Amino acid sequence: MIKLQDVSYVRLGTRDLEGATHFATDFLGLEVSERAKGTVYFKSDEREHTLCYFEGDPAEQAAGFEIAERDDLSSAAAQLEKLGHDVHAGTPEEAAARKVRDFIAFKDPSGNRIELLWRPAYSGKRYHGMRDAGITGFSHIGLCTTNVARDEAFWTQVCNARVSDRIGDAPLLRIDEIHHTIAMFPAAHPGIQHINHQVESGDDVMRSFRFLTERQVPMVFGPGRHPSSSAKFLYFEGPDGMVFEYSSGVRSIADELLYRERQLSFDPAGFCEWGSKPEIPEFQK
Numbered sequence: 001m002i003k004l005q006d007v008s009y010v011r012l013g014t015r016d017l018e019g020a021t022h023f024a025t026d027f028l029g030l031e032v033s034e035r036a037k038g039t040v041y042f043k044s045d046e047r048e049h050t051l052c053y054f055e056g057d058p059a060e061q062a063a064g065f066e067i068a069e070r071d072d073l074s075s076a077a078a079q080l081e082k083l084g085h086d087v088h089a090g091t092p093e094e095a096a097a098r099k100v101r102d103f104i105a106f107k108d109p110s111g112n113r114i115e116l117l118w119r120p121a122y123s124g125k126r127y128h129g130m131r132d133a134g135i136t137g138f139s140h141i142g143l144c145t146t147n148v149a150r151d152e153a154f155w156t157q158v159c160n161a162r163v164s165d166r167i168g169d170a171p172l173l174r175i176d177e178i179h180h181t182i183a184m185f186p187a188a189h190p191g192i193q194h195i196n197h198q199v200e201s202g203d204d205v206m207r208s209f210r211f212l213t214e215r216q217v218p219m220v221f222g223p224g225r226h227p228s229s230s231a232k233f234l235y236f237e238g239p240d241g242m243v244f245e246y247s248s249g250v251r252s253i254a255d256e257l258l259y260r261e262r263q264l265s266f267d268p269a270g271f272c273e274w275g276s277k278p279e280i281p282e283f284q285k
């Protein structure tokens with residue numbers, strides 16, 4: 001069993017590093033933690049970085065998950081190879097570029113590049129966003145799946161994720177008490193489907209709705225409230241078509257024994273209890 005501790009970062013290729021940096025700082029509200037050749041690192045919480053844009057093909061994406069022990073990397077690699085996944089052992093240079101001590105990389109059954117990492121860097125320097133978006137931290141990702149049942153089995157049987165709720169057949173998966181850290185959405189292709197940052201309050205969601213609308217950032221869903229996690233949310237489009245989300249008030253599942261997963265409908269009402277309708281292809285039938 002691969003024991004995922006947390007989602008640590010997302011890495012995104014872009015042809016327009018300056019444009020992506022402008023969006024990530026002036027619109028999304030992240031802080032540049034470091035600029036290196038062809039790479040910009042962004043901070044959203046106490047960690048050294050939680051988002052990295054690098055010069056490259058926007059199809060080059062990776063999501064990094066922290067594991068607890070270095071030995072877990074070798075046992076995970078052995079388990080993944082046994083299941084037929086090609087596993088890449090990170091070089092010291094690649095680990096340094098991710099600000100981790102060690103990592104391995106592989107593709108999940110849909111073809112999403114996943115990195116398992118050990119000892120990500122934390123920073124003593126407090127996160128201070130370029131605008132006051134109220135961000136409290138990077139929290140979860142949406143992942144495209146080309147076969148929901150197969151991928152749910154991968155994340156829940158090979159890894160330690162558990163189903164919190166389902167929207168249609170799409171599972172919202174938790175790896176700790178937070179309602180979901182990975183949200184799976186059926187698609188014809190792999191890819192990171194959305195990137196979530198938590199904000200302090202519903203007021204922050206509404207402030208950003210106004211701020212981003214005035215600046216012609218395309219709104220793709222919300223403001224609304226998820227019946228699954230109970231979070232108030234806003235989804236909007238960033239560079240290279242990537243969807244970003246702010247949300248506040250995500251449910252915490254403190255008692256595993258008392259919690260039962262729920263089935264929600266794969267329609268606008270299953271995604272939003274305020275009546276907002278998604279303009280996100282993966283959220284539509």
Ligand SMILES: [Fe+2]
Pocket residue numbers: 140141142183194196245
């Ligand atoms: Fe989300």
